[in-house]
Amino acid sequence: MYRLTSAFIYEGRKTWVHELDPRSKLILSATVMLISILSESLLIQILVWTGEMLISFIGKELRKFLNSALLVLPFSVFILLINYVFGRGLMASITLSLRLVAMVGAFSIFFALTPPEDFILMLESLKVPALISFSFSLALRFIPVMAEETQRIIDAQRSRGLKVDSRNPIRRLKMMMPIFIPLIILSIKKSMEVAEALETRCFDPNAKRTSIIELKMTMRDYLIIALSLAILLAYFILKCSI
């Protein structure tokens, strides 16, 4: 569980891709995602996914990127089957299922390659209210914590004889209750603890906050943005010419 969700978590690695300005990475990820959403060509989807894979390879996060694909694989297969069964054609169904993988991959390359503090700074530089940007970044940081917590609960219940691998979907859903209830209760407790910890450290969402680090665009960032826009432009030209 943790291994899969870690596909979206920055874990302190430093390459030049990690050190890029988060705004340029956001534009790059948004570009590939937009192309993936707009395109109905299987070739384009494959190209988008390969491109994302290349970026994650350069950022030494290929394993995480592949984990992101693994995470959505069941949904992707479901989309493929549903579309094929309802007569969409094999190629179109594969394209749709691959689109999901490519879109999630775009999220993975952005979040796995961006430190959370850069992410908050980016939101603040985009004038997002502090309360929203802080809550969002906090939620992001809590994903691995919750994933670990979920795994611990699953382990505790399996140790009490809970069978979590039933093939019957209703039975499976029923078996989720001993996992979801403790998870929800522990999450609420944890969020209250975090709120108290923030209050004791004088957190005020409306106060004007300063930062020791300031975001600065470098030549590399401008190149990435230019490249992203060029790819997007090329895609539109290609689409219009066909």
Next chain:
Amino acid sequence: MIKVENVWFSYDGVRYVLKDVIMKFSEGNYIAIMGENGSGKTTLLKHLNGLLKPNKGRVLVDGIETSKIPVSELARKVAIVFQNPEMMFFSERVYDEISFALRNFGLDEEIIEKTVKKVLNIFGLDEYATESPFNLSEGEKRRLAFACVLAWNPKYIVLDEPTAGQDVFQRELLRGLIKQLTSQGRTVIIASHDVEFVAETKPYIYLLSKGEVIGEGKAEDVLTDDKLIKKAGLIKPQIVEVFNYLGFNYREILDVNDALDFIIKKVSERNV
């Protein structure tokens, strides 16, 4: 008997959390696995009931390899109580919480009712049978966690950091429980870095450091071994430190009670 044979384990396939671990837990024994945080204690415990399967090596529970049978079956023999009892609670009533595992094992309702009542009584939880587990105090929650696990009479009882956040009363209760269980011929395995508790209860000790067993032996041999204890990232029990400071080196003195017995003995010898 549980045998851990040359077990290697890695979560990410890169860094090994357990390295060539060899251990043996016989019936009726009380064993402590000690080591600092991150030494691999909890990971090892999860191998004992098959929650984790070794990458290399094997774990045998009464001759059956844990990777060959499902956890739900192994759980009948090997019960684990995790550090945070709230992780396992989800029922509306304490009664249902205890009966959960019994239902999973397919026991008759009549037997379930009898067992739950007996366990409630043993752990002093009778009056809370219809209460929500979440309304109990921390100590009561801990007791309920033990009750949930001991209800099905497992042969091997594994406790992960059982003394974490426990007050004197709960520690005393735990001490009594361990004594009672081992006297019934059941095997109790604890993972802990609470040197004082281990010194008080004197189990057979395995020392883990960075996933490797760096030492094993009786409590009096391990806890008084300066080098070994330091290597495991632990400190000696306070009484041992005090006696060492005074220039004495008695391996049998590990806790206050031992020290008291020793002093009384010496004083009475002098008076005679």
